[in-house]
Amino acid sequence: MSWAAHDLEPYLMRAKLGGAVSLPFLLIGSYSPDILTKWAVYGLDFSGNNKLVDDPVQLHRGFPGVGFTHSLFFGIVVGLLILWLSGSRMWAFSFILGNWAHVLSDTLDSVGVMLLWPLTDWHLHFDAWQYVGQAGRRVDAIAYYTSLGGVWDILWAVWLLWNWRILTTDYFRNEIYPKDHFWHWLGRRASETVMLTVYRASAFFGIASIIGWFVWALLVNEYQAALDWSLGGPQWTPRVGPP
């Protein structure tokens, strides 16, 4: 799985595709595969000692399970639902793009995704880093941020910081607000401060959490793993493949 990459990818897609896409719906799409299920995969607490299911990998990425949320088909179905409910092609298209970015990012770990479900439950996985979700959130955080997963997050953060102007108030007022009815809807109910908070929160969280997780994984937690940027790392975790 990827961590802050899912928070940051939508901003870069908005920067590249401009007014053809909606940042809020890119973000909802990007969060959609995991938002309802991650608590069950990890268990209820940070330590991972409160397991809820016997086979978190099967639940998260398999079928039976909720692995279908990580398929191209799922994005299209929910996108069509959004089109039907809202009438907005831009919102539907943005949801699909955000969802697909998440799905494709998750192919980089050792479990991967059922990309073509329901045609097949075959998993596409590139094994750049280990899937460690079954060990709970705490161990997964250490493993992810000391492996190439952490590098993947840094790449998105650097790309976003390179494009930092898209986070300015002027950019929001002149480029974001006028081109997406979502902001007009929100603007009738909330102040510009609230709109800017909604606009920037995921970028703020993504960058702050990358910095904080790196420090925590390398210096603060009791295990204190070292960086392991080998393919398929870190090597101290158990090897986990598709269910």
Add this chain to the structure above:
Amino acid sequence: MPSASPTAGSATPRIPGSWSVAYWVAAVLIYAALGTQLPQAVFLGFWQSLPYVLVFHWLRPKVLGALARGRGAAA
């Protein structure tokens, strides 16, 4: 002291863009530092950052405005 002139107190000083950048860098670092101590309280998902980001937005004109007025007074 109640003698500060109303014009000096009410004038809105211009806040340089570089101050805003520095402010947000500091805000990100504060949140990151909080996460290194209590990751489960602030790093589980972006929704945990919403109240913090809202407060940082609310504080920005107050903090930078006070700094700009302080610089104006010193000049």
